[in-house]
Amino acid sequence: MSQATTSEPAAGKRPSDGLSDETLLKWLYDMQLIREFETRTMQAYQQAKIGGFCHIYSGQEACAVGTIGSVEHDDPVVTAYRDHGHALARGMDPKACMAEMFGKITGCAKGKGGSMHMFDKPNHLYGGHGIVGAQTPLGAGLAFATKYEREVLKTTDKKRVCLCYLGDGALNQGAFHEAQNLAGLFSLPVIYIVENNGYSMGTSIARGTTMPDQLTLKAKGYGIEGLEIDGMSVLDVYDKFKPFADACRDEQRPGFVDLKTYRYQGHSMSDPQKYRTKDEVEEFKNRDSIANLVDHLMNKRECLSEDEWTEMQKEIRERVKEAVKFAEESDAPGVEEELYSDVMVNPSKNMSPIGKYIEGAKNPLL
Amino acid sequence: MTTTLDPIELPEIDFDHAPSREGNREIQFREALREAMSEEMRRDKRVFLMGEEVAEYNGAYKVSQGMLDEFGAERIIDTPISENGFAGLGAAAAMYGLRPIIEFMSWSFSLVAADQILNNVPKMLYMSGGQWGCPIVFRGNDGAGGQLGSTHSWCVEGLYSNVPGVKIVIPSNPYDAKGLLKTAIRDDDPVFFLESERMLGDKAHVPEEEYYIPFGKARLVREGDACTLVSFGRPVHFCVQAAGRLAEEGIEVDVLDMRTIRPLDIDSVIESVKKTNRIVVVDQCWPFASVASEVITQVIERAFDWLDHQPLRVNTEDVPTPYAKNLEAAYQPNPDRIVAAVKKAVEA
Numbered sequence: 001m002s003q004a005t006t007s008e009p010a011a012g013k014r015p016s017d018g019l020s021d022e023t024l025l026k027w028l029y030d031m032q033l034i035r036e037f038e039t040r041t042m043q044a045y046q047q048a049k050i051g052g053f054c055h056i057y058s059g060q061e062a063c064a065v066g067t068i069g070s071v072e073h074d075d076p077v078v079t080a081y082r083d084h085g086h087a088l089a090r091g092m093d094p095k096a097c098m099a100e101m102f103g104k105i106t107g108c109a110k111g112k113g114g115s116m117h118m119f120d121k122p123n124h125l126y127g128g129h130g131i132v133g134a135q136t137p138l139g140a141g142l143a144f145a146t147k148y149e150r151e152v153l154k155t156t157d158k159k160r161v162c163l164c165y166l167g168d169g170a171l172n173q174g175a176f177h178e179a180q181n182l183a184g185l186f187s188l189p190v191i192y193i194v195e196n197n198g199y200s201m202g203t204s205i206a207r208g209t210t211m212p213d214q215l216t217l218k219a220k221g222y223g224i225e226g227l228e229i230d231g232m233s234v235l236d237v238y239d240k241f242k243p244f245a246d247a248c249r250d251e252q253r254p255g256f257v258d259l260k261t262y263r264y265q266g267h268s269m270s271d272p273q274k275y276r277t278k279d280e281v282e283e284f285k286n287r288d289s290i291a292n293l294v295d296h297l298m299n300k301r302e303c304l305s306e307d308e309w310t311e312m313q314k315e316i317r318e319r320v321k322e323a324v325k326f327a328e329e330s331d332a333p334g335v336e337e338e339l340y341s342d343v344m345v346n347p348s349k350n351m352s353p354i355g356k357y358i359e360g361a362k363n364p365l366l
Numbered sequence: 367m368t369t370t371l372d373p374i375e376l377p378e379i380d381f382d383h384a385p386s387r388e389g390n391r392e393i394q395f396r397e398a399l400r401e402a403m404s405e406e407m408r409r410d411k412r413v414f415l416m417g418e419e420v421a422e423y424n425g426a427y428k429v430s431q432g433m434l435d436e437f438g439a440e441r442i443i444d445t446p447i448s449e450n451g452f453a454g455l456g457a458a459a460a461m462y463g464l465r466p467i468i469e470f471m472s473w474s475f476s477l478v479a480a481d482q483i484l485n486n487v488p489k490m491l492y493m494s495g496g497q498w499g500c501p502i503v504f505r506g507n508d509g510a511g512g513q514l515g516s517t518h519s520w521c522v523e524g525l526y527s528n529v530p531g532v533k534i535v536i537p538s539n540p541y542d543a544k545g546l547l548k549t550a551i552r553d554d555d556p557v558f559f560l561e562s563e564r565m566l567g568d569k570a571h572v573p574e575e576e577y578y579i580p581f582g583k584a585r586l587v588r589e590g591d592a593c594t595l596v597s598f599g600r601p602v603h604f605c606v607q608a609a610g611r612l613a614e615e616g617i618e619v620d621v622l623d624m625r626t627i628r629p630l631d632i633d634s635v636i637e638s639v640k641k642t643n644r645i646v647v648v649d650q651c652w653p654f655a656s657v658a659s660e661v662i663t664q665v666i667e668r669a670f671d672w673l674d675h676q677p678l679r680v681n682t683e684d685v686p687t688p689y690a691k692n693l694e695a696a697y698q699p700n701p702d703r704i705v706a707a708v709k710k711a712v713e714a
Contacts (some may be wrong), residue, residue, distance in 0.1 A: 109495030119494035126461060127494065134481055137454020144455055145462035152440050153411055178451025284523040342496040343531055345368050345554040350582050351627040351666055354532060
């Protein structure tokens with residue numbers, strides 16, 4: 001978990017100036033954790049220890065860490081299938097995340113979800129959703145529910161805001177347009193965060209959507225305020241996103257963010273990347289969000305030394321290695337216990353001709 | 367616990383309490399549905415109704431008439447025509463811990479929400495490894511018969527019952543509609559509740575007191591020993607008519623109203639088949655991979671040796687739904703076709 005702890009920023013300063021050193025160091029840790037985790041994920045995938053589709057988050061770390069760091073821990077978060085970064089930024093144990101991809105019983109979904117379906121109830125992460133755009137009506141629904149909880153059930157005074165992530169490819173999916181219209185119409189506190197990495201699989205944004213340079217105009221069409229943010233700098237993300245998210249929370253209304261970022265790897269593990277040049281990738285790597293933050297912490301804040309950074313990277317490397325080892329050594333889900341469980345909350349007689357639905361073993365995260 | 371909010375204490379359901387079906391409190395099918403929703407909404411603030419025209423218009427088919435006045439716009443919620451959007455909205459609200467009732471004006475329109483209702487709702491519990499379920503009810507009109515042509519006459523039970531993770535309820539009369547819908551709203555799993563526009567005006571006695579009908583319990587509507595007639599939803603009435611005509615010729619049949627498709631009370635079907643040794647399944651879906659196919663398969667798997675005649679099915683004809691009155695009548699299961707099928711089974 002990586003919400004910010006702050007002191008009041010002095011007049012004329014950026015909101016991130018008010019963040020404690022401790023918070024920024026934690027964010028650096030989380031971003032590096034995601035980077036290292038994804039490096040190991042790719043290795044494991046290449047060794048065929050991870051199956052299915054697998055989408056790597058490297059390059060986009062500042063997006064998840066900066067936006068999740070701007071909201072409360074119990075604000076709901078829902079995302080698409082490039083979800084390892086959000087899971088880790090939300091506080092999921094890397095062991096549970098890696099074990100899920102290895103298809104093990106110790107994974108966050110007991111090995112039933114896989115890379116694209118990371119769910120973490122204690123950390124209020126409502127998935128990991130595999131179908132492009134399918135999570136966007138869910139984001140509206142989570143926002144609706146939090147508002148209903150406060151206004152109808154009256155069991156809480158807390159105003160919440162839901163973060164719903166999508167890729168730029170989902171901009172063109174009907175579900176998203178219906179979701180935005182509902183969010184605008186019902187004034188639902190959901191922020192649609194488009195992690196705009198420029199490509200939906202191999203199709204550049206200019207070939208997939210209208211007005212690719214003015215995406216906020218699309219949201220405006222649904223009465224939703226939009227904002228463009230450079231997603232390669234976690235401080236810029238926080239500076240712009242924090243006040244925006246606070247406003248959406250206070251006013252209980254939706255928002256839209258064009259969070260410009262870049263993925264260093266292909267769309268999925270099976271992508272030869274012929275649609276972009278190496279120079280383009282290099283250009284973004286030169287603006288790397290982790291290097292950016294390290295520079296800031298070493299040279300501006302002066303709260304991080306070379307040795308401390310080396311030590312942090314080493315610690316993270318060990319932690320991720322341990323996660324891989326944990327995943328490897330964990331048991332696969334038992335067929336008799338797990339194939340037929342978690343189909344129904346109350347498995348009743350004659351629900352299926354196989355007649356085998358059972359109660360599931362307790363989820364390791366619960 | 368498979369929602370974010372803690373469950374609330376509600377009085378336990380007493381399924382054994384089954385008030386008489388006889389009486390003179392005659393109300394329409396649509397009123398029975400309304401009573402079920404209103405009773406549950408009075409008890410539990412987590413329950414809300416959302417859909418097209420449910421509030422200010424008082425329901426496209428007047429099912430929710432007056433509910434806006436009683437419960438207010440916060441809980442009776444009109445939506446734009448965005449089935450995929452509001453089905454998904456409901457799914458997440460259910461994960462969070464609310465109890466949405468999502469009305470599809472017609473189940474035919476649920477096809478544009480297929481990704482949410484088939485890909486998200488039934489699989490959420492499984493793909494989250496048991497962390498989140500979806501306690502949600504989707505309800506609306508299902509089936510042909512109103513000369514609405516191909517696109518508006520869907521019977522979705524054949525298609526949707528193929529998907530694990532949902533319960534499918536299909537009442538044939540007002541009494542069952544009320545008791546089954548109340549059970550659906552209280553259920554922790556997702557429920558697809560299929561009504562019929564052709565039956566919404568049907569009147570029958572519905573007790574004033576509260577009652578719940580358990581899922582997976584077929585109702586023996588009529589008793590006989592010559593053949594087992596199995597059906598669900600509106601065609602149950604065609605079966606009862608056919609049974610009346612057959613009785614005039616001295617052929618008495620069991621008529622079983624399944625009431626729910628998932629769970630499927632196959633035990634009652636088998637029990638009847640062991641008595642009659644013949645079965646005809648009447649189903650308003652197309653025949654290929656239909657609910658009738660499933661019922662017959664399970665009968666063969668479990669009671670093959672008890673059959674004196676091969677199982678028969680009466681489905682809609684295997685063509686898109688026609689508009690013309692005579693064609694639509696010929697397309698649907700009807701008493702003539704049912705009588706013919708039973709005679710074939712009995713007289714062979």
